[in-house]
Amino acid sequence: MATATVPKTKIAGGSFLIEDRQPEEVFTPEDFTDEHRQIAQTTEEFALKEIVPNLEKIEHKEFAVTRDLIKKASELGLTSVDIPEEYGGMEMDKVTSAIIADYIAKSGSFSVTWGAHVGIGTLPIVYFGTPEQKKKYLPKLASGEWVGAYALSESSSGSDALNCRTRADLSADGKHYVLNGEKMWITNASFADLYVVFAKVAGEKFSAFIVERTFTGFSVGAEEKKLGIRGSSTCPLILNDCKVPAENLLGEIGKGHVIAFNILNIGRFKLGAGCVGGARTSLLSALNYAKQRKAFGKTLVDFGLIREKLADIATGIYVGESLAYRTVGMIDEALRDIDKHSPDASTQIRKGIEEYAVECSILKVWGSEMLDQVVDHVVQIYGGYGFVEEYPAERAYRDSRVNRIFEGTNEINRMIITGWLMKRAMSGQLALMPAIKKLMDEVLSGPSMSEETEAELTAERALVGNAKKVALFAAGVASQRYMMDLAEQQEVMAALADIIIEVFAMDSVLLRTLKLMQSRGESGSALPIAMTQVYLSEAMARIEVAARKVVAAASEGDNLRIQTTILRRLLKHDPTNTIALRQQIATRVIDAGKYVTA
Amino acid sequence: MKILVCMKQVPQKDAPLKLNESGTWIREDVSYEVNEPDAYALEEALRQKEKHGGEVVVITTGPARAQQVLREALAKGADRAIHLEGNEFVGLDSFNTAKAIAASIKDEQFDLIFTGLQSDDYGYAQTGVLLAEILGWPHATIIMSIEKSDGGVRLKRELEAGFFQHLEMPLPAVLTIQSGINKLRYATLIGIKQAKNKPLRKVTHAEIQHALGPNLQKIEKLYIPQKQKKTEMLEGSAAEVAKKLVDKLKNEVRVL
Numbered sequence: 120m121a122t123a124t125v126p127k128t129k130i131a132g133g134s135f136l137i138e139d140r141q142p143e144e145v146f147t148p149e150d151f152t153d154e155h156r157q158i159a160q161t162t163e164e165f166a167l168k169e170i171v172p173n174l175e176k177i178e179h180k181e182f183a184v185t186r187d188l189i190k191k192a193s194e195l196g197l198t199s200v201d202i203p204e205e206y207g208g209m210e211m212d213k214v215t216s217a218i219i220a221d222y223i224a225k226s227g228s229f230s231v232t233w234g235a236h237v238g239i240g241t242l243p244i245v246y247f248g249t250p251e252q253k254k255k256y257l258p259k260l261a262s263g264e265w266v267g268a269y270a271l272s273e274s275s276s277g278s279d280a281l282n283c284r285t286r287a288d289l290s291a292d293g294k295h296y297v298l299n300g301e302k303m304w305i306t307n308a309s310f311a312d313l314y315v316v317f318a319k320v321a322g323e324k325f326s327a328f329i330v331e332r333t334f335t336g337f338s339v340g341a342e343e344k345k346l347g348i349r350g351s352s353t354c355p356l357i358l359n360d361c362k363v364p365a366e367n368l369l370g371e372i373g374k375g376h377v378i379a380f381n382i383l384n385i386g387r388f389k390l391g392a393g394c395v396g397g398a399r400t401s402l403l404s405a406l407n408y409a410k411q412r413k414a415f416g417k418t419l420v421d422f423g424l425i426r427e428k429l430a431d432i433a434t435g436i437y438v439g440e441s442l443a444y445r446t447v448g449m450i451d452e453a454l455r456d457i458d459k460h461s462p463d464a465s466t467q468i469r470k471g472i473e474e475y476a477v478e479c480s481i482l483k484v485w486g487s488e489m490l491d492q493v494v495d496h497v498v499q500i501y502g503g504y505g506f507v508e509e510y511p512a513e514r515a516y517r518d519s520r521v522n523r524i525f526e527g528t529n530e531i532n533r534m535i536i537t538g539w540l541m542k543r544a545m546s547g548q549l550a551l552m553p554a555i556k557k558l559m560d561e562v563l564s565g566p567s568m569s570e571e572t573e574a575e576l577t578a579e580r581a582l583v584g585n586a587k588k589v590a591l592f593a594a595g596v597a598s599q600r601y602m603m604d605l606a607e608q609q610e611v612m613a614a615l616a617d618i619i620i621e622v623f624a625m626d627s628v629l630l631r632t633l634k635l636m637q638s639r640g641e642s643g644s645a646l647p648i649a650m651t652q653v654y655l656s657e658a659m660a661r662i663e664v665a666a667r668k669v670v671a672a673a674s675e676g677d678n679l680r681i682q683t684t685i686l687r688r689l690l691k692h693d694p695t696n697t698i699a700l701r702q703q704i705a706t707r708v709i710d711a712g713k714y715v716t717a
Numbered sequence: 718m719k720i721l722v723c724m725k726q727v728p729q730k731d732a733p734l735k736l737n738e739s740g741t742w743i744r745e746d747v748s749y750e751v752n753e754p755d756a757y758a759l760e761e762a763l764r765q766k767e768k769h770g771g772e773v774v775v776i777t778t779g780p781a782r783a784q785q786v787l788r789e790a791l792a793k794g795a796d797r798a799i800h801l802e803g804n805e806f807v808g809l810d811s812f813n814t815a816k817a818i819a820a821s822i823k824d825e826q827f828d829l830i831f832t833g834l835q836s837d838d839y840g841y842a843q844t845g846v847l848l849a850e851i852l853g854w855p856h857a858t859i860i861m862s863i864e865k866s867d868g869g870v871r872l873k874r875e876l877e878a879g880f881f882q883h884l885e886m887p888l889p890a891v892l893t894i895q896s897g898i899n900k901l902r903y904a905t906l907i908g909i910k911q912a913k914n915k916p917l918r919k920v921t922h923a924e925i926q927h928a929l930g931p932n933l934q935k936i937e938k939l940y941i942p943q944k945q946k947k948t949e950m951l952e953g954s955a956a957e958v959a960k961k962l963v964d965k966l967k968n969e970v971r972v973l
Contacts, residue, residue, distance in 0.1 A: 153785075157792055157909045165903060196906025209906050712733060717746070 130449050132474040133540050135626050136590055136619065137554040142634035145627065146214070146448020148440050148716075149635060158215055162222040165195060170225050177228050177350035178514070180342070182310045185232055185350065186266065193263025197223065198237050202245055203459065206257035213454070213472075217392040217447045221440075224396030227518025228350030234393060235306035235351075236260070238386040240267020243315045243327060246385075246465045247370040247378050252329060256313060268311035270302035270330075270356050271379055277304075278531050280317065281325055281376055285358060287318040289365070296320070296328060296368065298336070298361040304525075308339050308354035316358070317375050324373035328363050336361035347517035384479055385472050386526050388446055391482030394490040394522055395439035397515070399714050401490075402432045404511045405497045406712055408504070419500065426705035427698075428496040433708045434650040435489040437716065438624055441631040442485060446478040477539050480532040481620050487522035487529060494519045530609075533616035538606055540619065541598070555595040558588055562685045575636055576629065576648070582655050582692055583625045586662055589689050590618045593669040596682055600673035611672055617665040621658040628654055639717070646707050647716055649700045656695040663690050718771040718865070720762040721825070723818060723832040723844065724755040724790060726783040730837070741936045742808070751786045754833025758894035760901050761863060762831050763794045769865055771828070772796045778806035778817060784917070791912035792904035798917040805922040810934040811843035818844075819851045820928035821920045829870070830891045834859055842893065849891035856891040857884065861898050 130144070151159070169191055170177070176184045192198055200216050202208020209215075224230050241260045244252055259265040276282040285300025298318050305314070314330045330337060340355035370378050406429065409419035419425045453471035457464055472479070494516040498505035505512040523529045544551030574580065597611050605612065632651040636644045663686075670682045707715065728734060732747040762773045775790040777783050778801040787798035801817055809817065830852075832845035842858070849856030861881065862873040869887040875895055876882055904912075951958045951965075966973045 153788055154909055154913065157788065157904055157912075158906060160789075161792075161904045161906070161909065194905070195903050200906070209910070211906070211910075215906075710733060712731065 129452055131549065132449075133477045133543055133549050133551075135478075135623050136540070136587055137550060139584070140626070140630055142630050142637060145445045145630045145634065146451070147631040147634055148444050149631075149638070150444075150448070151214070151218075155214060155218055159218050159222045161195060162197060162219050165192065165197065166223050166225040170223070170229050174226055174350075177226055180350060180352070182352060185229065186310055188229065189233065189236060189266055190263040192223075192233065193261065198233070198241075198263055199261035201237065201242060202257050202261045203253075206253050207261040208257065210459070212451045213388070213447045214444065214451055217388060217443055220389040220392040221396040221399075221443070224393045225400050226350065227397065227515065227521075228348045230393050230397070231348045231351040231521075232266075232307055234386070234389060235269065236267050236311075238389055239269035239382050240307065240311065240313065240315065242385055243269070243369055243378050243382050244329065246381065246469045247327070248329075249366075251366065252369070256329065260313070265312035266307055266310060268305055268307040268314045269382070270305045270308075270314050270316040272304045273301060274303045274355075278528055280379055283317055283319060283325070285316070285318040286322045287320045287326065287328065287363070289320070290362075294365055296363045296365060298328065298330070298358040298363055300358050301340075302356040302358070304343070304353055305356050306525075307352055308356060309342060309352040314356065315369060315378075316356070316363075317379060318358075320372050325375035325379075326372045327369040327375045327378045329367040329369050330358075330361065330363055334361055334363060345521075347514075347520050349517075381469055381473060383527050384476050385469075387479040387483035387532075388443065388450070388475075390522060390526050391439070391479070391486035392443045392447070394486030394519075395436060395443055397490050397519065398432060398436045398439060398493045401493050401497045401512075401515050402429070402436065402708070402714050403712075404515070405429060405432065405500045406709065408510075408512075409500050410709065410712070420705075420709045423698075423702070425500055426709070427701050428500055429708055430653070430701035430704035432493050432496055433704055433714055434653050435493055436714050437631075437647065437650045438628045438654050439486055439489055441627040442482055442624055445627045445630070446475060446482050449478065450475055477536050477619075478623065480527070480535045480539075481623050483522075483526060484529045484532045484536070484616075485620050485624055487519075490519045490522060530613065533613040534606075534609065536616040536619055537594075537612040541594075541605065551591070551594070555591045555598075558591045559595055562588075562592065562689070575641065576633060576651070578693070579629055579651060579655055582659060583622075583629050585689050585692070586618075586622050586625050586659060589662055589666050589686065590615075590622050592682075592685065592689060593618055593666045596673045597669050608672075611669055614665040614668045614672075618662050618669075621662050621665075625655055625658050635716075643717065646704060649703050652695055653697050653700045653704065656697050659690065659692065666690070718765055718769050718828045719826065720765060720771065720773050721822060721827045721830045722755070722759045722762045722773060722775045722790070722795070723830065723848070724759065724775055724777045724786045725752040725833070725836050725838075726750070726777065726779055726786045727752045727836055727838040736939060736941070740938055740940065742939060749782060749785065751789060752833050752836050752838075754835060754837075754894060754896045755786075756833075756901055757896050757898055758831040758833050759790050759793065759795065760899045761860075761894055762829075763902070764899060765829075765863065765865070766794075774799065774825070774827075776818060776821070777801070778809070778814060780804050780807065787917060788912055789904055791915045791917075792908040793902055794908060795915075797915055799920060800917060801920045801922070801925070803922040808932075809929075810932040811839075811841050812847050812933055813929050815844050815847035815851055816928045816930070817925050818848055820925040828888045830854075830889070832891070832893050834893045834895050845891050845893040852889075852891070854889050854891055855886055856893070857886060858893045859895050860892045861895055863892065 169188055173184050196209045197219055199208040200211045204210045244256050260267050271280045273283050287296040287298045289296055312332050316328050316330045320326050336359045338357045340357055343353045345353060409425055412419045450472055453474055454468055457467045497512045498516050501510055501512040504510045543549035594615055597615060598605055601608055628651050632647045635647050666686055670686060674682050726749045729748040729750045735744045737744050766773050773795045774797050775787055775795045776799040777786050784800055787800055791798055799821060801821055835842035846856055857872055857874055859875045860872055861875050864871045872884050872886055874882040951961045
């Protein structure tokens, strides 16, 4: 039986920009162990047999059904992968965590309910709880007897959550914190049993508390009427002299931000994986429709413009898988040597995941935007039927939109991506500055002859290499121009993030395909190669737009002319016949009737 | 009770099938799954074990990929597995498959052997029955329910036209299980985790070759039926057309 060829080297977060990896060093879906495959199968079976038949009930907010599904999922172990064994959990790797998020994605509403429970509802206790808190709450959350929720946002503070107004005051006898305030957009609010609530102690020190539904002074407001994920519960929480036992303070007073940011960070890779699963589900629905719908005496799948969309969706899934599993593979490698019985094991695990904050943010942004494009394509393929509620395209279209908003808006995440890398560069943790300097020297010395190599996908490797150079070049130009002020230039930061995101996506998909070619050979990898070529070509075009935007903003006159010339040189590549490649991808996907990689 | 469940890996139900070059079977590049009736046979065995104790052993024949069905069964709760591994087992007819299974379990003492009623690919429904004959055990087919009794098992069989047969049978026996008689369980994560450490015995073709004979059955040609569209207009008065129609439905199409 195949065993996982997980990367054995610990790779620094963000290093994809400056270091070249070998295919053997990245984890891909082809490296799933038998156990991973079985878990994917169990999860998908559960989703198809339990979630799908209940879609209508879920959408109509029959929360008893939803809770019952959470309970059933728990019985299979689908809610306790991240919980330590001693507290009733499965304690498995993060690849497994991502696989479940990926393959459970048949309903946006249920995925959000489940995701909030196992993620932001449970993980704060896993990573920051005292042994007593873990012992008291984790077994109940693992078994699905209790459902968890997370209360950070307020009506006037969302992305700037630290500005919250909810306060906590210690009672005179020191036994309770008394919470007052109102939380908003709380997923699972109406039926959760446990809420991780953020409040400022004495109106100043941002902290987290474990609040049980039955505590005095706690109540839940009315359901929001939402654009999508209507089958999930989203309500405000009202804390009116809510009495929380002092021992339910989570983490340290004044350190609530550590919990808030870390938990969101951890949640992002699951969200990204969930978007990939959502895209796979959408492709199936599009194929089913397009294969039977007739127009002009032909079937929809015979039309080039429909085939183009199907090819793009399949490519999106393939690249998304490459990104998602490479990222969680790195995380697992970082967590591998942690002694789970050490008293600070959860801190070490948290730090291990934090190392890949940029990759997690990229996955979240890229995944949510890919899925949004996919559901848009699917509505279009369905035509008029895509616009009415009776068909699945409409719901998927609405459900997808929130992914770009929660767990840190994509705008905030773009700031994180560039900001975090720049911070690491400044502190010298990541050798970005020497790499930028080296590149600047290289490009100013004029064009160099590229070496001829015989390796597979030579042109594609060169393309990814140049994309990395463009990223460094644009970052160099922007930091020269704005220096420490760069963080204030949101548009420039976001454009740089766009380039960095594409670089990671391009690098990941190329490495996966090269790895696949090692096992299947070139002829057995025709479909992945085609998807890689299409993606690289399109991504390069997006990188060009973003890079020109940065350079045009940061420079003028002769400088701008020189920099534009350099950019043009770095971006130069032969055009790819993406029409023929997409035809080839579409043929295979239509033939298989679902997403495949061979 | 010690129960052996014979399981088979078959092409997935919705897999698009293509003929192989020689036109004798389908191409191998499809997705595979557990033969559905076998999944019900396994479920029934696990339920019997939960009620009466004992052991559930699963067996399959086929190349390395077939081990997947055993792993799945172990994850669902089977205690151990036997894999007759090798490409030589692909394309064996039912008689030889039954002989191979019988030879590989000659040192075991099973009370019951379950197979699915039939396989979703060839659909012969023969292996179980032939296995019983080779072992010299009694058998019953299309089993709907099994209850342990003093001397053996009380069984319910499905007959045609909604009839059932109830019968008693001594042990050991071979039973072929009907789909849908119970509710299949999922492989839980804990089960999947534990399955890794359960024993799996591999048997090579060479070890049991002595027990096999030439295949008695061979697929000469496999083809996809040609789609035909033929329209015949019936002419005449309404009464005449009706009469002709009845005649055609009765004698040509034979649906009346």
